[in-house]
Amino acid sequence: MNGMKQHAPIGVFDSGVGGLTVAKEIMRALPGETIVYYGDTARVPYGTKSPETVTAYSRQIAKFLMSQQVKAMVVACNTISALALETIEKEFDVPFIGVVKPGARTAAGATRNKKIGVIATEGTISSGMYESFLKSLNPEVKVYGKACPLFVALAEEGWLQDPITKQVAERYLVELKEKEIDTLVLGCTHYPLLRKVIGEVMGEKVTLVNPAYETAQELRYVLEDNHILNDSKEAAAHKFYVSDGAEKFRRIANMILPCEIEVEDVAIKSFE
Amino acid sequence: MNGMKQHAPIGVFDSGVGGLTVAKEIMRALPGETIVYYGDTARVPYGTKSPETVTAYSRQIAKFLMSQQVKAMVVACNTISALALETIEKEFDVPFIGVVKPGARTAAGATRNKKIGVIATEGTISSGMYESFLKSLNPEVKVYGKACPLFVALAEEGWLQDPITKQVAERYLVELKEKEIDTLVLGCTHYPLLRKVIGEVMGEKVTLVNPAYETAQELRYVLEDNHILNDSKEAAAHKFYVSDGAEKFRRIANMILPCEIEVEDVAIKSFE
Numbered sequence: 001m002n003g004m005k006q007h008a009p010i011g012v013f014d015s016g017v018g019g020l021t022v023a024k025e026i027m028r029a030l031p032g033e034t035i036v037y038y039g040d041t042a043r044v045p046y047g048t049k050s051p052e053t054v055t056a057y058s059r060q061i062a063k064f065l066m067s068q069q070v071k072a073m074v075v076a077c078n079t080i081s082a083l084a085l086e087t088i089e090k091e092f093d094v095p096f097i098g099v100v101k102p103g104a105r106t107a108a109g110a111t112r113n114k115k116i117g118v119i120a121t122e123g124t125i126s127s128g129m130y131e132s133f134l135k136s137l138n139p140e141v142k143v144y145g146k147a148c149p150l151f152v153a154l155a156e157e158g159w160l161q162d163p164i165t166k167q168v169a170e171r172y173l174v175e176l177k178e179k180e181i182d183t184l185v186l187g188c189t190h191y192p193l194l195r196k197v198i199g200e201v202m203g204e205k206v207t208l209v210n211p212a213y214e215t216a217q218e219l220r221y222v223l224e225d226n227h228i229l230n231d232s233k234e235a236a237a238h239k240f241y242v243s244d245g246a247e248k249f250r251r252i253a254n255m256i257l258p259c260e261i262e263v264e265d266v267a268i269k270s271f272e
Numbered sequence: 273m274n275g276m277k278q279h280a281p282i283g284v285f286d287s288g289v290g291g292l293t294v295a296k297e298i299m300r301a302l303p304g305e306t307i308v309y310y311g312d313t314a315r316v317p318y319g320t321k322s323p324e325t326v327t328a329y330s331r332q333i334a335k336f337l338m339s340q341q342v343k344a345m346v347v348a349c350n351t352i353s354a355l356a357l358e359t360i361e362k363e364f365d366v367p368f369i370g371v372v373k374p375g376a377r378t379a380a381g382a383t384r385n386k387k388i389g390v391i392a393t394e395g396t397i398s399s400g401m402y403e404s405f406l407k408s409l410n411p412e413v414k415v416y417g418k419a420c421p422l423f424v425a426l427a428e429e430g431w432l433q434d435p436i437t438k439q440v441a442e443r444y445l446v447e448l449k450e451k452e453i454d455t456l457v458l459g460c461t462h463y464p465l466l467r468k469v470i471g472e473v474m475g476e477k478v479t480l481v482n483p484a485y486e487t488a489q490e491l492r493y494v495l496e497d498n499h500i501l502n503d504s505k506e507a508a509a510h511k512f513y514v515s516d517g518a519e520k521f522r523r524i525a526n527m528i529l530p531c532e533i534e535v536e537d538v539a540i541k542s543f544e
Contacts, residue, residue: 050516050517
């Protein structure tokens with residue numbers, strides 16, 4: 001049975017385009033694995049929604065991906081990982097990998113002075129998920145969270161290296177600098193696009209953690225543990241589904257990913 | 273029959289909190305009318321969604337409000353008015369009033385040099401709805417549209433009179449200044465919250481048009497025409513429904529509106 005499962009695809013989902021940065025790391029780390037991606041572009045963003053709504057929407061997406069016979073599920077969105085993962089992973093019969101735990105593990109390993117900053121959406125910060133997981137890894141760490149709601153809008157506007165973006169970053173990050181953190185988790189999949197500006201503001205002594213890389217490694221361990229890693233040299237064709245704006249998604253995806261892709265619109269309500 | 277209808281409420285709907293600025297003008301202009309408001313806070317924002325998705329979501333909301341026996345419907349959102357109103361108003365048996373046409377009429381009347389700017393969401397600008405309606409009112413006007421996606425995020429962050437907001441406004445508005453417009457339509461219900469900064473950037477010779485006021489007047493004409501205006505001295509209790517985050521909505525609403533309100537969560541999918 002695992003012999004057949006080996007060739008099944010990996011489900012990857014996000015509220016929109018942000019999770020493509022995670023998909024890219026999976027393609028790089030596990031070139032034999034085929035991805036089926038769902039971006040909920042009709043209902044993006046999730047960062048300001050309640051836990052109940054994020055959970056309901058995520059469940060719908062997971063049902064859709066299960067209908068594509070995936071062997072494992074990567075939740076490529078910090079908000080979903082923080083607010084809904086614990087609930088929905090119990091409802092499905094495949095392993096789920098979120099981005100919060102791998103990101104937290106990297107940060108806990110990287111800090112020297114035990115002061116870690118986390119920047120993310122309102123939903124992720126107020127869930128306290130990063131803090132509680134970091135403290136379970138090392139009760140001595142101090143964790144400082146800060147919601148940066150304008151960062152997503154600035155990244156989507158394409159103002160990546162821009163004096164306005166830098167001033168916004170300076171305002172959001174000043175309190176983390178005052179706490180003298182030495183490690184900063186980029187706890188929203190859009191934020192790595194602003195990495196250069198965030199790095200300039202924080203200074204070069206602060207380590208920036210992008211959970212996407214570590215998530216791809218975690219996926220490898222889980223697949224190996226379950227004896228369902230696909231060690232082919234090449235993946236089958238990746239598939240991308242969105243709930244709105246397939247053409248706009250395709251344009252952005254083709255800038256982020258190393259390969260040209262096709263995108264299909266799938267209304268999610270048929271899976272409610 | 274119209275005698276009974278007179279006492280029915282007015283349905284008002286928006287993608288979120290922005291339409292409260294329109295609800296406020298209705299309360300002021302028509303103190304005898306009772307409002308039933310729906311804010312689709314779970315799926316906000318609409319400004320980046322496709323016309324098909326905006327139409328589908330708006331239809332669901334209109335069905336919900338019809339179940340509340342409304343006698344007229346105010347679409348208190350520029351994006352819905354531009355992308356979906358023409359389709360959905362044919363599907364229901366009550367008059368619909370959008371914000372685009374009243375706003376356009378005011379702008380067409382206010383301009384002296386026949387150069388009008390429109391700032392709004394991506395969806396509203398690319399629909400070309402303001403331009404085509406302004407040109408139908410006066411074929412001589414020149415219309416310059418500009419999408420300002422960061423304005424909603426800045427307004428929701430509360431950075432209303434802020435040096436960063438001013439720089440963003442200067443960048444977005446420079447091309448409209450170069451065209452020497454004398455009238456600027458604030459074509460998104462969030463933008464009046466940034467009115468002071470926008471006014472400073474454009475200079476005092478440019479007239480800023482807020483369609484909310486004119487929409488309330490248009491509603492009055494429609495109700496009078498149909499002999500269903502409620503001329504009581506006082507409205508019954510207004511009702512507010514949202515698809516997510518009732519408590520957050522209540523806090524914002526109680527800052528914008530002249531009265532304390534209660535808010536209820538209603539999942540919209542039961543009206544699909």
